[in-house]
Amino acid sequence: ALPPRGRPQTPKPYRKQSRPGGSALFPSRVLSLGELTRAALWIWIWQDRVRTDAYREAIMLHQKFIEGKVVMDVGCGTGILSVFCARAGAKRVYAVDASEIATQASEIVKANNLADKIVVIHGRVEDVDVEEKVDVIISEWMGYMLLYESMLPSVLFARDKWLKPGGLILPSHATLFMAPITNSDRYEGSVDFWCDVYGINMSALVPLAKKFASEEPSIEIVGGENVISWPFVVKHIDCYTFTVEEFKSITTTYKVSSMMLAPIHGFGLWFEVEFNGPAESCSNLSSDSSPLDIIQKKRRRASDSTVVLSTAPEDEPTHWHQTILYFPDPIGVTQDQIIEGSVTITPSEENPRCLNIHLECSFAVHTSKYFRIA
Numbered sequence: 249a250l251p252p253r254g255r256p257q258t259p260k261p262y263r264k265q266s267r268p269g270g271s272a273l274f275p276s277r278v279l280s281l282g283e284l285t286r287a288a289l290w291i292w293i294w295q296d297r298v299r300t301d302a303y304r305e306a307i308m309l310h311q312k313f314i315e316g317k318v319v320m321d322v323g324c325g326t327g328i329l330s331v332f333c334a335r336a337g338a339k340r341v342y343a344v345d346a347s348e349i350a351t352q353a354s355e356i357v358k359a360n361n362l363a364d365k366i367v368v369i370h371g372r373v374e375d376v377d378v379e380e381k382v383d384v385i386i387s388e389w390m391g392y393m394l395l396y397e398s399m400l401p402s403v404l405f406a407r408d409k410w411l412k413p414g415g416l417i418l419p420s421h422a423t424l425f426m427a428p429i430t431n432s433d434r435y436e437g438s439v440d441f442w443c444d445v446y447g448i449n450m451s452a453l454v455p456l457a458k459k460f461a462s463e464e465p466s467i468e469i470v471g472g473e474n475v476i477s478w479p480f481v482v483k484h485i486d487c488y489t490f491t492v493e494e495f496k497s498i499t500t501t502y503k504v505s506s507m508m509l510a511p512i513h514g515f516g517l518w519f520e521v522e523f524n525g526p527a528e529s530c531s532n533l534s535s536d537s538s539p540l541d542i543i544q545k546k547r548r549r550a551s552d553s554t555v556v557l558s559t560a561p562e563d564e565p566t567h568w569h570q571t572i573l574y575f576p577d578p579i580g581v582t583q584d585q586i587i588e589g590s591v592t593i594t595p596s597e598e599n600p601r602c603l604n605i606h607l608e609c610s611f612a613v614h615t616s617k618y619f620r621i622a
């Protein structure tokens with residue numbers, strides 16, 4: 249389990265809201281702790297310019313397709329993407345959100361004189377009814393490490409029920425990457441710290457600290473210098489064709505080579521999404537893609553006009569940061585040492601928006617001995 253990203257774990261059924269005074273951020277009454285936390289999360293998401301700029305750019309890039317068309321914004325939140333689409337010339341935008349934020353979205357739509365174009369609907373996209381099929385589906389559905397708390401199944405549901413054939417989905421493609429990382433500062437800060445606290449030896453707490461550090465993924469920012477091999481592709485998702493069935497178990501095997509002599513503290517995960525039209529070809533990456541395929545794809549995209557939202561360590565940080573799976577103890581590797589294994593990601597049975605991650609890795613030592621952890 250990771251901290252929530254402003255999404256309801258169990259969205260409430262459709263219910264018309266009576267409009268309270270004030271807004272989530274500047275309320276006319278005292279907010280509860282939960283409401284304050286939600287408001288802080290929204291500020292955190294809005295302040296992510298990398299994210300919002302990528303969406304706005306993608307909308308403008310596809311303006312010709314959007315003009316005069318009908319759009320559905322799945323999980324509209326405050327309605328910012330709906331407003332961008334309306335300003336890009338959409339005839340109508342259905343802005344759907346399961347949470348109370350729909351009340352503020354309505355106010356924002358009115359304050360921007362777009363109530364004749366944007367219809368805010370408070371409800372789960374799985375339950376709502378709109379009057380027509382749509383030409384465009386836009387959604388900011390990505391969770392930590394792309395799939396945690398992801399609302400991708402809801403977007404796929406909307407696609408299958410409401411999108412016209414040949415319609416546009418933004419974003420259109422998503423890729424989850426993974427690579428071994430070294431992070432001595434962080435490891436020393438959270439584990440070795442206990443060896444000397446105010447001059448007191450608290451190393452009795454070290455096993456507990458290792459357990460906590462390695463039991464659950466950690467959301468933090470690492471840089472390109474922390475990544476010690478080329479990344480591998482865990483999953484590439486084509487939103488035009490991906491099915492909920494495929495989401496039920498994602499497995500990939502990997503084999504990478506360490507670029508340096510370093511202690512490996514765990515594996516990092518991050519993602520990118522692309523905003524392509526239905527007819528545009530996307531040179532899809534897969535778990536068989538080599539580092540060269542990944543680099544060539546980056547180069548190609550830089551030279552054409554594809555909009556990419558990246559959460560990679562070498563790119564500008566976003567509110568998704570990176571997701572790190574720490575080992576209880578670091579494992580030393582030498583340059584060119586092979587690290588191989590498999591990773592399986594499955595939605596948790598108790599809560600399908602949470603994930604179980606099974607990671608296996610072997611370290612070939614001097615080509616004959618293997619150290620294996622699971």
Ligand SMILES: C[S@@+](CC[C@H](N)C(=O)[O-])C[C@H]1O[C@@H](n2cnc3c(N)ncnc32)[C@H](O)[C@@H]1O
Pocket residue numbers: 253254255256259293322323324325326327328329344345346347349371372373374387388399402
């Ligand atoms: C990360 S926010 C995106 C907000 C907004 N699109 C933006 O870009 O600022 C995701 C939103 O999706 C909503 N959501 C999650 N599951 C949903 C569902 N099944 N149907 C409708 N809305 C949903 C949440 O309530 C949340 O407001």
